[in-house]
Amino acid sequence: MKILVSGGAGYIGSHLVRELSTQQDYEIIVLDNLSKGHIKSIPNGIKFEKADVRDKKALERIFSEYKPDVVMHFCASISVEESVADPLEYYENNVVGTIYLLQAMKKHNVKYFIFSSSAAIFGNAKKVPITDNMRPDPINPYADTKAVVEKLLAWSENAYGLKYICLRYFNACGAHESGEIGEDHDPETHLIPLILQVALGQRDSISIFGDDYETKDGTCVRDYIHVTDLATAHIKALEYLIRENKSQSFNLGSGEGYTVKEIINAARNVTSHPIQAVVEARRIGDPAVLIAESTRAEQILGWKRKYNTIEDIVASAWKYHKSHINGYNDH
Ligand code: NAD
CATH class of the missing domain: 3.40.50.720 (NAD(P)-binding Rossmann-like Domain)
Known part of the structure; x- marks a missing residue:
């Protein structure tokens, strides 16, 4: 085919x-x-x-x-x-x-x-x-x-x-388990690569936009x-x-939500870097919680996720970013 x-x-x-x-x-x-x-x-x-x-x-x-x-x-x-x-x-x-x-x-x-x-x-x-x-x-x-x-x-x-x-x-x-391919957007706007840039010394801190949402630690859940x-x-x-x-x-989706602070903590565990975070004002239009109901895809398609913990996901991203400090470096 x-x-x-x-x-x-x-x-x-x-x-x-x-x-x-x-x-x-x-x-x-x-x-x-x-x-x-x-x-x-x-x-x-x-x-x-x-x-x-x-x-x-x-x-x-x-x-x-x-x-x-x-x-x-x-x-x-x-x-x-x-x-x-x-x-x-x-x-x-x-x-x-x-x-x-x-x-x-x-x-x-x-x-x-x-x-x-x-x-x-x-x-x-x-x-x-x-x-x-x-x-x-x-x-x-x-x-x-x-x-x-x-x-x-x-x-x-x-x-x-x-x-x-x-x-x-x-x-x-996350990234492929080999660490050979991964996330390299220009400009990068996604949370995990931005957090890992702090661990790589490429940015001083990660911004948390709002910590007064009605969630378990006040930060947005995704x-x-x-x-x-x-x-x-x-x-x-x-x-x-x-x-x-x-x-x-x-x-x-995974059907589970993680707060921004939980993602930062997962990255601290994976990278052993303190990763400084700075709380800033909420961004307009950011909902507090977005979580998928994905069981229909599992049942109808027979789809089964392999990555079930946020640590595993962040670790796979870290493997790629560590070995591609400037991404693919081809632009
Ligand atoms: P990406 O920018 O890495 O990939 C998009 C690719 O499309 C790039 O390789 C780009 O060169 C190519 N492209 C763009 N315009 C083109 C055009 N006119 N002709 C030919 N090629 C063109 O983005 P991604 O994160 O891999 O996202 C892939 C798709 O998934 C997109 O449709 C995006 O809207 C959707 N999506 C992404 C996310 C996410 O979290 N990254 C979430 C929801 C939906």
Whole structure:
């Protein structure tokens, strides 16, 4: 089976490519414009096309040449702050880019699509844990681009018979067990890499935005899900799509929440570094608690997480960051 992985040189896509490449059944083609991704994250022997999903001619060539059976769509612009500052750019990349990809799929009769959606579509969810059937209520342009694509997929199933799975990731984190690939966003906005930069002496302290929330230690609670567990969920989703020929949407988290202070403490334990933390004002729009209800994905897809403790997750990230002090260093 041939799988086109858009955004496969990015953080989550590269971990999926790594997992898929260990199985015989799949031929992988990575499409990435390398605006944020890293060619070094792709294993040798994997076909790679440097292309932009907004380039219709490039898509036509790639679909004609490789004739994929499935598209896994990771590529997107991913910063909430940037999306607020430049919403048109975000809708162009995340929505228009996806439309072009879906048009190429329709033309070339590719029926299966797996989409990297986000817990962000639920906004300031009024109820936790967040179930798969809760109504999306995005509160920023980035989140809205994901919600719009989810709707687009439902209409495309109705019109063209597309079969898709939307996977709404909660906080993706950690790194491959080998320590060879990991998280290298530019700019880095994710909590665990930022904390580990303190342990590496690259920043003086980590900011805690608000310690007066109604949570056990006053700091925000989030659901952290290991990137390899996200990758295996994609493979389970793919198997389900082929087996059942049925569209679905799933939340992917651990079902457990950790406070910011708990994450910092886990990093202190893993790195044996004191990691200085500084409490600052709350950020606008940060909900106190976001936790996924993921049991439906487990039951329906047969997905099982391998990483169950926050220490294990942080340790895997630390293994990567320790050996890649400046990330992939390829931009
Ligand atoms: P990432 O930035 O590491 O990966 C995105 C990849 O897409 C990059 O390699 C980039 O070069 C590529 N790309 C962007 N625009 C492109 C375009 N127009 N054409 C071709 N390639 C393009 O981000 P990530 O953290 O790996 O996220 C992957 C997906 O998961 C995104 O869709 C993101 O919205 C979603 N997601 C991520 C998280 C998280 O915690 N990281 C949480 C929820 C959802």
